[in-house]
Amino acid sequence: MSTQPIIFYDIPSTAPGCAWSPNTWKIRYAFNLKGLPYKTTWIEYPDIADLCKSIGAEPTMIRKDGSPYYSLPVIKDPNTGAVVSDSARIADYLDATYPNLPKLMPAGTETLQRGFRVAAESATDPLTPYVIPAVAHILHPRSKEYFVRTREERFGKKLEDVVPTGEAHDVAWKALEAGYAKINGWTTPGSPFVMGDTVSYADLVIAAELQWCLKAFGANSDSWKGMMAWHEGRWARLISDLQRYEGPNEDVHA
Structure with a gap:
């Protein structure tokens, strides 16, 4: 074809x-x-x-x-x-x-891959009140207005009030780190990817969420730097290992 x-x-x-x-x-x-x-x-x-x-x-x-x-x-x-x-x-x-190209879900792993996605996204649920407000600041004006209005309707409060602070932040951020620790525990120690040396959809799920954080928080933010230090740099290595699959830089201006 x-x-x-x-x-x-x-x-x-x-x-x-x-x-x-x-x-x-x-x-x-x-x-x-x-x-x-x-x-x-x-x-x-x-x-x-x-x-x-x-x-x-x-x-x-x-x-x-x-x-x-x-x-x-x-x-x-x-x-x-x-x-x-x-x-x-x-x-x-x-x-x-396109079955003759590298498989996202190698044969026999489809159900496990889907289950992993659901479990991983659940484990990192504490990200939501941090990333959603941060995303508003990187959107173009028309999208920002829509995004802020619809998300504030969903949360029932202003986006700036969604972000945990003080003791609530300490609890939420520890829960987020624990969530990533749980995901780390589902993988083989020392292996770069969920399936060992083979990249699969499960890795893309994790890396896609990390990209969300990187773009929302910024590479120089304390939040991003802290995440990249978790679990002996496990997530920094994953982003680095998958960099060749990021594709071209496609900056678009408003």
Whole structure:
């Protein structure tokens, strides 16, 4: 099959390299790991729903009130005509459609990989009140207004009031470190990746969340430097080992 570049819809930012979302980072890594050509189309937050409807992308989920919720990543594959939304579904699609390229989920590990994703994201849940407010500062103006308004509705408070402080911060940050310690304990000591020497979707899940932190906090922040020192530099090594799969720097300006 001759492969035309797959259209990859992502959300821009002012952070270096532009890409910041953990969900889209999973697929950015996936494209580069598989060696698939792709072209990023940057979509601001207020335009996501209309974009998805216009290209026939399924909603990511249905809200409790029955209304559809659209989010990125979404891909449009000109080689097959497929439009696929949601990072997990996209990963499944890429492995099924391009099986002769490196597998994101090696045969027989699919269920374990999906379970790992859910468990890892649950273990690092204490990140949310730190990263969400920080993300607002790296978005372009139209996306920032949408993001702040919708997240404040979700939290029921101003974003600046979401960040833990004082004793609450001490408790939350220790819980976050413990969450990463739990993930570290699920891997083979001394091995660079979850499956030993083989990169898989599980590693992309961890690294995508770390990219979220890097872009939101900034490389020179105490928060990022502290995370990179955890567990004898385990997460710094993972980011370094996967750097070759980050793809090109795609800075986009407002």
